[in-house]
Amino acid sequence: MYPELEDVLFIWFHEKREHGAIISDEILIEKAKYFGTMLNISNFKYSDGWINKFKKRYNISSYKLHGEAGSVDQNEINSERLKLQNELKEFNLDDIYNLDETALFFKMEPNKTLSDKKESDKKIDKTRITVALCCNASGRDKIKPLVIGRFKNPRCFKNFNPEPVVSYFNNSIAWMTASIFSSWCETFNNNIKFKNEKRKVVLLVDNASGHKPVVLSNVIIKFLPPNTTSCLQPLDAGIINSFKAQYRKGLVKSFIESLDDFNELKTPDLKDAIYLINRAWKSVTVSTIKKCWNKCNILEQLVLDDLEDDKFLKELDEFLLKLKIKYDKCDMSAEEYLNLESLEVTSEELSDEEIVKILLFKLNLILKKIK
Template structure:
């Protein structure tokens, strides 16, 4: 498969070989190159029910009353998502009109769960794998990891895992003297529990794409940042080990690599992104919050170009363009 970041990563090497000076593999260059050569971006061959607008509107009308007794910093959303951690994307650039296919995509999957407040306070992420003690954990005990690590045969969120994590969260809020309202979707793995300092509020069925803050761009932002690190790792090692292909290097990515990469990606999601995603889900808009500056990434570059898509934070759109060479809505999703 061929993606935008792959082309931008390799273009300077070709420019150097061709003695092309002052070359910059920008998004503008990429778009012009694709247009000149008639190249498009598409899915290689190889959750949501229908959203009812009136249900969403009715829910949005009830939100202010649900939230009125809670400070914005005490209103949380939690959701999990699958991460096919040894795959890149399911889309590739190809010449228009030609059929194409890629190699077999890796199905190795982890479940990653994210939780934050509507003012941007982030809880440590939950990672669910298949093995209790992966080989890569030999020198790093699970208790020292920066995430909550769980396991089961299918690497899925289960009711017991959710209950264990939620009770830990409730004890933490109790110690801090916080009374919290937690919004969740109606997944079978999210049982209804009675807790001391955390009240659960479940979203209506088939509305998460509109009503769940995590689905308005927060999880996608984490995945895009993770993919950036994954691709940087592949290219760096392809340079060092010329005999190894990208697919061979993907197979060498360990669960421990993923944990550190996705944790770093979560750390880099800005407060502003989270606040805007809660607002996009029609939650009460909090007062001014102190925005956390994004931690710099040595490989990040500022682009002069502006990319606009409705209801999606600009940071997410720019990252999607940089990583995939396409807008947020067209970027590959797990």
Template sequence: MKQLSECRVDKSYDHFDVSSGWLYQFKSRFQVGRLTCHGHSGDVDESELLSNRASLAQLLAPFSPQGIYNANESGLVFNKQPNSSNVRLAPNKALKGGKDEKTCITTFHVVNQAGTDKRKLWVIGRAKTPKAFRQNCVNLANLPVIYWFNKQAWMLSGLWYEFLCALNDEMAIQHRHIALILDNCSYHPPPDKLPIDYTGPQPPVLTNITLIFLPPCKTAYLQPLDMGIIKAFKASYRHQYAEYMVERFNEYGETPQKIDILKAISLIATGWKSITQKTIQNCWKKANI
């Protein structure tokens, strides 16, 4: 606003104060809005993206929408509290925030282009048998997700090969050959290109899966799961989480500081179930591959 005051066109006004109200009316009249720049979008060559899409279309041409899949993982801070709320405060009383929760797990998502196969989520935690599993005598086979673990709670190369092996076997039994689109990530190595320090299980021989890797630094524009599917899942999870906290407050008069991994898995499964076929199809259309 200071810059606007100094750059006024009509110098006949000795005192021209640009107030917040004036600025609001000015922006409304001339349809001025605020845009936020994300990442390196300004550096992306549109002609290069067109070329990438043409190449992908050629690779995917032999496959039907039912046989084209996208897989990607995402971190989830499952105990993250809402960062704002409407509350009634006492006079001269400030609202104090709590310690920011950073415990993260990984969710692994797989969907096909037709939206007819939204596969069971993988959840990767840190503990082999979390305390909540032991206390509730959990049978992993009965969970609404597939649970794996490692110290980092990441999709490491060994788990990646486990996933590929299971998926390839399933497709072989069904006599299907599918394309699997992936981001170009070090944790998604092709079975014939092992990492130098790899010590995990034997990589699978892929007879029924064709791996198609997206060009580096282009996943934000070409990967369907990044077009809104994972974002919608996380929004649904946060909604389920908030509803659970409200239910606990209504029932017990207080909310728990944290939920355990077992409850988180229940909310995760519900959140993933809420993602509709139409949402998946729209995100594939947005990726335009």
């Protein structure tokens, strides 16, 4: 038996599942062989029997995709919810914030046929960026969107400064990283401190690998438990969906206008998308935000004066129908168009080398304690 091999394999498995990957037994065995080579393990049989025992030892059979409803036992959800209620009761609604990010195919047409084909004369444009949104529980404060692109100064940015519209960052894969998260948190903290030096707020974030602890003077970062975001994170409870519906409504509207004006469908560049993102976020209502915090039930229920129905899906459907009249390749429903990025990764992952280093570091600590 090689416990160090199983430990590193489980760390890798957990990391991938946190990013929404589906891992089969065959993939586990191949990755185990890879880590076995890195750990200088030889003459070991990577059998189906061994992988089944490994899964049983680490209770892997109970795991589901990151953020999926039902990933955690309902009793555990209720327990974590009560803990949050207790921890947050000392803060007023204006001082409780939630930050979460989502992938966004900012140019993509509502064309299911193209997106499903492996090869096509015209490839669907899946140029992606990451958008992070943050708001407080009262709905009174929607922080300027954070946008992560691939390039520092794309061609469309000529004489354009995105900072008044969004907080813009970049890296080669357009993901949330620990450095971007830290930088954003420090700016958020400074803005809180500038308005009131004595004000303390709490920022709820999920346990994505790009979110790292940051010590701040006026902001307490509270990490939500693993695999609970669909139940306990307000932005996951409908706020991001509302934002995306508003964004895609604006995108479809721009498609219709380009067909009317130029008789062809023109897609936006990143500069255009940034303005669409800003307008979409402004269009998310206070009522929607409050209802999503209510739905999570992690603080005292909010009393709403106007419980309006969310109409974003209906409105998006109406715009798609208008587009379909002019552009017959439009064949997605509002719900399909809204969930294009559901399996996209938005946060950095640990490399294989980093996983092995973590394991070796833990083993060294254990050896020191034994000595």
